Amino acid sequence: KNEVEQSPQNLTAQEGEFITINCSYSVGISALHWLQQHPGGGIVSLFMLSSGKKKHGRLIATINIQEKHSSLHITASHPRDSAVYICAVFYGGATNKLIFGTGTLLAVQP
Amino acid sequence: NAGVTQTPKFQVLKTGQSMTLQCAQDMNHNSMYWYRQDPGMGLRLIYYSASEGTTDKGEVPNGYNVSRLNKREFSLRLESAAPSQTSVYFCASRGGYYEGETQYFGPGTRLLVL
Numbered sequence: 001k002n003e004v005e006q007s008p009q010n011l012t013a014q015e016g017e018f019i020t021i022n023c024s025y026s027v028g029i030s031a032l033h034w035l036q037q038h039p040g041g042g043i044v045s046l047f048m049l050s051s052g053k054k055k056h057g058r059l060i061a062t063i064n065i066q067e068k069h070s071s072l073h074i075t076a077s078h079p080r081d082s083a084v085y086i087c088a089v090f091y092g093g094a095t096n097k098l099i100f101g102t103g104t105l106l107a108v109q110p
Numbered sequence: 111n112a113g114v115t116q117t118p119k120f121q122v123l124k125t126g127q128s129m130t131l132q133c134a135q136d137m138n139h140n141s142m143y144w145y146r147q148d149p150g151m152g153l154r155l156i157y158y159s160a161s162e163g164t165t166d167k168g169e170v171p172n173g174y175n176v177s178r179l180n181k182r183e184f185s186l187r188l189e190s191a192a193p194s195q196t197s198v199y200f201c202a203s204r205g206g207y208y209e210g211e212t213q214y215f216g217p218g219t220r221l222l223v224l
Contacts, residue, residue: 043200
């Protein structure tokens with residue numbers, strides 16, 4: 001079982017829809033990252049969270065530390081949002097490394 | 111600033127051949143990382159360098175070696191390539207000392223080992 005679980009694995013949406021991608025992890029963490037990987041491979045960091053909520057444009061990321069769960073929301077989705085969205089967690093301490101989920105492939109159709 | 115650059119972008123090798131993947135960053139970052147990405151699996155850490163002059167094994171180091179040539183450059187070497195090393199390789203760097211801080215990724219190198 002992967003330490004970082006994302007759902008759904010694949011998601012198809014119509015342009016304009018509200019999208020939610022979920023990430024769950026197994027033990028307490030110091031920080032959680034959301035990353036975006038476009039077709040062609042480039043990976044870009046979207047958010048780093050240790051608590052609460054962050055917003056950037058149409059993207060909103062939330063984290064619930066007690067429930068070990070984070071969500072990435074996209075409002076008014078657009079075909080250019082089509083990408084793989086990756087959750088990664090940092091446990092800190094002796095682990096001291098990022099652990100990545102397998103990603104959610106999002107396709108937004110016009 | 112170019113950010114994190116990687117060369118080559120694509121490479122085809124035969125089993126047993128060797129090659130070096132190059133990575134450079136111009137952000138004056140202390141830490142650099144090499145990951146591999148395989149279908150159905152998350153990015154996995156091969157090696158990392160927390161600072162110039164130091165390197166450490168990650169999750170999947172077997173079959174690879176690294177060199178932190180200077181603060182800017184971190185290379186990954188496959189001494190004797192195997193088909194299991196067919197993958198997409200990403201280099202990343204991070205500026206601060208807190209490991210949870212944002213990492214900046216290169217564009218990736220697609221490697222096919224026949």
